[in-house]
Amino acid sequence: MADKAKKKSRVFDYFCTGEQFAGGVAWCAGCPLELIARFVPKVLGKDMVLVGTPSCAAPVFHGQNVGAWHKLAYYACVMTGVASSAAGLSRYYHRIGREATVVCFTGDGCAADVGFQPLSGAAERNEKIIYLTYDNEGYMNTGNQRSSATPLGAATTTTPVGVAARGKPTLAKDMPIIMAMHHVAYVATASPSHLEDFAKKLVKAKAKKEEGFVYLHVFCPCPVGWRIDPDKTIQVARMAVRTNYFPLWEAEDGHFRLTQEVAEPRPLAEFTRLMRKFAHLNEGEMANLQQVVNERYALIKALCAMGKPPA
């Protein structure tokens, strides 16, 4: 018996809303998307309106005929229409005075690629919606094809490794920075390994979306696509933060701030060795990737130091 029982983590306070999803849903064992998806309505409330599209989330977010896997109101649309559909919902609910938290929930494939145009447009218009992207760095629902969020050198089915190729030849788009440059109300990165940080950002997102557009970029390691042992996915997410591969920051009305300062960042190898998608990288390629991580972090540090960047 635990006679030195600790109090439960504060994050449990956010579990005020009951579980909205069915007990058994078709997400891979160990997939952080399941954690993220179940967590979000617990913080944002069960009357949030989900806007979804083909993605890893779709088989669970969208129903099968009349049946559904969760109790949230949802609107499923084509990938080219997520942010614009959400804007239509949000504008109408505001018009009729109905409280609504409209939340787009897409993968990086939609946000960075096929659905980027409407996302950019909705952000520029400062539509009052929350756009949450879970970044598993590829088109995972269709079997691990590359997206523009796939990192340099990563092996995917469309950027494979062979005698004539070494994984993805180009750098990933930096989606959270791009969205912050739309001068929206709130942008934040989050990780399923840091739930307290994530919850705070969700709470802030709900408030800020009354003022304008909110973009949340959530790290989501894919055990199947990245070839991670299913029990290590949260560890991978944590290591991404600790190596500065995925820094946790927020930009509220353009003020950048790191929400987790990593005192002594771990070498990138401690992150990459937990998965197989970088297994082929030689020393030079690894050093290059470490450089990419360092420069990206330096940019964020510089933005934080600027106070409010020029409009």
Next chain:
Amino acid sequence: MVIKRKNIFKNESAWSNADELFLCLDTGSWRTQRPVLDRAKCNYCGLCALYCPPQCLKDRGDYFEPDLEFCKGCGICATECPRHAIVMAPEGDFADEGKKGSG
């Protein structure tokens, strides 16, 4: 034309309704390993419950216990537990292998 079907959808268009049909998959039958708790080591920190993607850890007042009904056997609870109070054991070792119900 003779139509021999009943309406799947009540309305003109295709909407789902969780009140009419709330779906659930028997994901407990997926696993090849299951979490086993050593209650003596549990300090009720709740990390296993927080990080379990299908939310299978149940609050028993001063410890958390795996509920095997929907457990997919990913092992995150065992990896995240700071006290190593949970270990993953092969599903085949258990008489009720692959069946639903609490451990």
Next chain:
Amino acid sequence: MKAKKGQVRVITGNAAAAHAARLCRPDIVSAYPITPQSEVTEMLSQFRADGLMDAEVVEVEGENSAMNLVCAASIAGARTFTATSSYGLVFMYDALLETAAYRAPVVMVNVNRETPGIHAVSSGQQDMISTRDSGWVQIIVEDCQEILDQIIMAYRLAEDYDIQLPVMVNYDGFYLSYLAEAVEIPLIEDVDRFLEPLKKQPERPKLVPGRPVGCGTHGIELGYVEARYKHCMALERVLGKVDEIDRGFGAYFGRGYGGQIEAYRTEDAELAILVSGSAAGTARTVVDAKREAGVRVGMVKLRLFRPFPAGRLTAALRGKKAIGVIDRSVSFGWPSGPICTELKALSSGLGSVPILSYIDGLANMDITVEHIGRVIDETAAAARGEPYQEVTWLPLES
């Protein structure tokens, strides 16, 4: 009960469309400018700015976003309006399909213009033809008054509980978009009264925060089939409903258009021509002239394109000895024009008579009085049993 006389103003087709939208009190309006439609988007923004229209006007970054936005708003319960043309219409194609399958009662004007590939900023019906399988109701109008009137009727049709389908009102770019004609703009209270019956009908399904219902579920096997079937059946119901609404509009506002088709001087005609859009206006004058010259010709103006008004076309054209069809577009894969090819599907009902196809009016090249005269002459020759050419590309043979 009849509507009061509205204000008669000389306005363009685009302006007529914008006024019609304003009169129907939309909740959400969203469109992207494109020649020859841009004026519609400008006027809608100006109406809002001037306090003349209390709608959310969203200036989106592309037509695809415009359609997605109004479709979602419509599913949440809004009355919506959008406008586009050619490139914009095909850019929103995925959303177009979704809107129809979701049975969202969006009303849109499409200002007919040629489609991408041979870059053209000119009039033609290829855009409408390119989206004929989108599942939308598609109507074609002839003049600026009809643009305004048809938009009002479109809301009455789209939002009808028995229908619940989006409606596309097509009008010729350049010929009507920029043409200024005298248009009677009804009073908004009279439009309210015309649309009033919708309020007494049952509510269509809506997306409500907190209710566990979702729009856009996966269609699995029979669920998919059922949804498609219901959609097709709704399109069938549109046929009769269009006529019913047109009669009601005519009785109330004093302007009727015949519903699915307008049959002009067809009752005692020996031969007939089938036209659509602004060309019908020209055709009417040529028909009158030919009648003076003793040719017993009639004209059918096709108004409803989707669903295809098979019944009323058969009734109007049965017994005619030959029919000439003027298409303002091409049918890739068939030698005859699109509307002509569809009419030929009614051959058995029409009596297997010569049906002559004329492709004309592409790229803003006028369908002239001479062209229509030739169509009638050649169709008359076919009616007399003389040899005829099945398909004629008038711009190339003139």
